[in-house]
Structures are given as structure tokens and as C-alpha cells.
Amino acid sequence: PVLSNDGKKVAWTELDKDGYEAGTAPPARLRVDDAALVFTAGDHAHVKLWTLALPPTPGASATHPVFPAGPLPRGRVLFAQSSLAAPNDVFLLRGLGSAQREVKQITNFTATRLRGKELAAGESFWFEGAQGRQVQGWALKPHGWKAGVKKAFPVVLIIHGGPQGVWEDGWSTRWNHNVFAQQGYFVVAINPTGSTTFGQEFTDAIAEDWGGKPFVDLRKGWKHVLDTYPEIDADRAVAAGPSWGGYAINWIQGHPEYGFDFKALVCHDGVFDSSHNGFSTDELFFFNHDFGGRPWDPKSKELTENSRQVQPVEFRRKLSTPQLIIHGSRDYRLPDTEGIGAFHALQQHGIPSRLVIFPDENHWVLNHGNSLKWHYEIFRWFDKFVGGKSTDAA
DSSP states (O other): OEEOTTSSOEEOOOBSSTTOGGGBOOOEEEOTTSSEEEEEEEETTEEEEEEEEOOOOOSSOOSSOOOOOOOOTTOEEEEEEEETTEEEEEEEEEOTTSSOOEEEEOOOSSHHHHTTOOOOOOEEEEEEOGGGOEEEEEEEOOTTOOTTOTTOEEEEEEOOSSSSOOOOSSOOSSSOHHHHHHTTOEEEEEEOTTOSSSOHHHHHTTTTOTTSHHHHHHHHHHHHHHHHOTTEEEEEEEEEEETHHHHHHHHHHTOGGGOOOOSEEEEESOOSOHHHHHHHOSOHHHHHHHTTSSTTSHHHHIIIIISOSSOGGGGGGGOOSOEEEEEETTOSSSOTHHHHHHHHHHHHTTOOEEEEEETTOOSSOOSHHHHHHHHHHHHHHHHHHHOOSOOOOO
8 A cells, every 4th residue: 555645545456356366456656746646557568657636535435436637747757668679777757747748768777788689679460359359469570580581480479378468568588579589580479368458358358268269369360460471481380378378378289270380389387277277276266267166166167177168188189289398396376287287198199299397486487597498498499390590508
């Protein structure tokens, strides 16, 4: 909670719906003059700075008060900003409540080191997805890009986790799209049904439909990109994803009829047995929400066992694509038995596969040395099947 200067107002965030983390309100801060809330929130894959003028304190409590938008006098805000092509720097915004707003960059932490790197800024694209909705994605052109040269570049589809997450115009030290682009891959990052920043209805639409609308979006987005960029060599296509993105990799692995024709896959800390995950995850409330109840409840059981709408393990007989599996032993969100199970299924079906376990990592790879190994393993795997840049064994 954040208190106002006079102690008469307090701002906090809370779940809009009990047991559903993707309904969380954005973090808020009270202005120094206590005239408004200043906060950040996502809007169409961009994180923006917002202000809401505070109404007079009501005489009675209200469950959902309305905050009218309005300008702030003498406003100054210090904030950090990054992009797909640059890490965070600090900026100062002056004149928030006036027509003469000014943004000044205060720091240049990485300007010297990034000079000459030719990092891709990313191009936003839109297409019609499931149920006629407009769906957004990012395209990053690889290092050495030459327009008009047909089928010149391998392509990677990177699928985000969550599933209520988003690929934003922001920097990451983990799934950094420019690292893939610098290795010579055309990068495609789609925000399918379930993604945040495109309205709560779009986010909520993935619940109890993990194997449905999101994959309509991914397939249509993939076709849109291949039709738009003839420079892509679709015969050298690969895909990777973490968490729900790892689930998506396992789901695609069992559905060759989707027609992606990937030559190699990478699953990081992904779901293989959805029903088992309902017993083993540290976020029981999350499973109960997205799968319609506990694993033994009728709706959940229908989804995970009978209809096979969300269960990758049920499609193990269709496995055909070489796959690298990475998992952290300290991952309690999706325990490492998910990765081990997927690896055993691939091995026993004779599919080229490799299992990499990080004993000291959780749901994310955070250690710097482990991060180097993680990247090495991924690019070595991709290069083996689609011939990207060569890497030397470390």
C-alpha cells in the first residue's frame, strides 16, 4: 500500500477475481501533491505511463469507484524505459499536467556497449485470428538482413509463457529476441489469445481452452509472416517457448496436422501432463482457474482426460520433431518431472531429443553462467537441424 502525504488516502493493488492472478490491477503510486495516481500499465504490447486524477473522498465506501482521467499541474515523474533493442535507462518527465511536456534521458548505461551492434527495433504486425479478433505480434529481422533475397534466412517462432503474459517492446536478459536475431534467425513473436495488454476479455479467453483459440492465432500469424516476408526460408523453421510456451511446444509436437513443419523444437519448463500438474504445482489456484476446477472435478477431468483438449501427453503417438528439453530442478511451478516425462516419451518413440537439467535454477534461468550454457544449448540444437551460425563447444 502507498499512503498519501496527509495520510488520508491509500492506494493498493488486488486481484479483481479471487484465485486469478491475471486480473491484477496495475501498480500505482500517489503523486507528491496527492492529486492523482501515477502508474504503469500495458497497452497493446507497450508499457505506458498513466495518470488518473483523484476524485474527492466519498462520504461512503464504494466497491468500484470511478477515477476520471485528467491533467496534473506541475507534474514530474522519474521512470525507467527499455525496448526490444536496448536495456533500461532512466528518464525524467516534466510538465505532466501541461501542454509543454518534456522527457529528458538521465542515464546512458549501455549506449557505448550497444554501439555498432545493429540490434533490431522490431516491427509490430496485426492479423485476424480466432473468432475474427485482431491479434498482434513482433517480427525482428536478423543480423545481415537483405530485403528481396528469397528464402535466405532461417526463422524461429518464440512463444511466451503465462499463458496470461505478453511479448512487449521491452528488454529481457532471458528470452531476448535480439540474441536470436543476432544468430541469423528471423524472429516471430506472436501474442495469441490469453495475452495481456489487449483487454481483459482477450486475456480471459484462454481459460479452459489452452489447446484451442491460441493455436488458431499462432497458425494464422505464422502464415501471415511467411506470406509477408519472402526472405524467410520456411524449410528452416524452428520454435521455442517457456512455461505455457513450453506447453505450446509439446502441443505442437503432438499436432503435425497444424502444418508448421518445424525442423527442431525447444521446450523450457513446459507442461507435458496437464492433469498431473494440477497436483504438483505450487500455484494450485492457477490450475483450478484455467482448467475449470481441481483435477478430479468434472469440468477439469473432462478437459484433461476425456476430451484431451489441453493434454499434450495424450498425443505422444504423433511425436516426430527433434526436441530439446530444458528444466530447472527448483521449479515448483512446473516440477522437473514434466520435462523428464516429455524426454522419456520422445526417447521411447525414437525421436532425436536431449534433456538439459539445471539443478540450481527455478522456473527461470537466473545465474549468469547458467544463462550462457542455456543459450549455447539452444543455438547448438537449432544449428544442428537448420544450419544457423556455428558455435564452438564450451
